[in-house]
Amino acid sequence: MKQTENISIETLRSRFGEAGLRFTRQRETVWNLFARSRRGFSLVEAAKALRKKRVGPATVYRTVALLEEMGFLCRIHDERREHRFVACTPGHVHHLVCRGCGRVVEFAACGIPILERLLAVETGFSIEGHYLEVYGICSECRGANK
Amino acid sequence: MKQTENISIETLRSRFGEAGLRFTRQRETVWNLFARSRRGFSLVEAAKALRKKRVGPATVYRTVALLEEMGFLCRIHDERREHRFVACTPGHVHHLVCRGCGRVVEFAACGIPILERLLAVETGFSIEGHYLEVYGICSECRGANK
DNA sequence: CCGTTATTGGTAAAATTTATCAGTTATGAA
């Protein structure tokens, strides 16, 4: 399974342009932080890391929300505790999260649609979507424990 | 599909006893709030609702965390925004959430294990668990829109 | 009923998130 291939800066810039938004130094800096991390960051972590790079906290909050809306960042719930954001491929994807190092691998799930049809019949709901996150230990973390 | 059948107060009381914990008026009050709601509450909502019933905010936070640890409350992410807690059957269950009224219906998922085996092969992770939440519109909310 | 001790409430403090607005800067046009 391929590791997440990140969106290029140029793609990002043009998507901003199309939306009538400016691609500022700060926005690029925020994106780079996430694009280079397999694990992602919580808002607090990102704000702290970006302060050193002259990006104010308010801008970090605003930019992360914006990138999430645009589909470039995904929110990871990470086993019921902290929220993190990771760079992701726009569209419907899911994440496999390592309980050891926290690294995130994207995958395009399936098998769920069948379940959804069953649920629709049994509950009377019309099903519109789902959120799935899988947890495990990556091979690297397994190796480290030996 | 059956509506969530709540744990009885007596069951709850004895589980507290077994764990060496006291079953106080406040803890019972907190439980009752959640047990009677199909939708659940966020911590802020619960704290506000319980203040009227003479349960302090600190106690609400502590008790919700405790009930979650014991498996009587489950955390709902609710479509990427607010966290809510709902009374749930202990064990591995998932939730179907109405985008209209927010009501939550439990279900025991399946189909996921097959996906997990596939992911294990493709990523090298050893898979240990997952979190699944499904969104839709309940029949009551659909009816209301007509 | 009593004593022990877990639990609570009320408040203070900490941590997180949002609002505000004057100053900055990306962008397109000239």
Add this chain to the structure above:
DNA sequence: TTCATAACTGATAAATTTTACCAATAACGG
């Protein structure tokens, strides 16, 4: 390249959410 416009930012204040603290309370066993 320069300029004008308006989006964006930063710094701080304010609001909101969560945790810490400790004397007072009350659940539970004996």
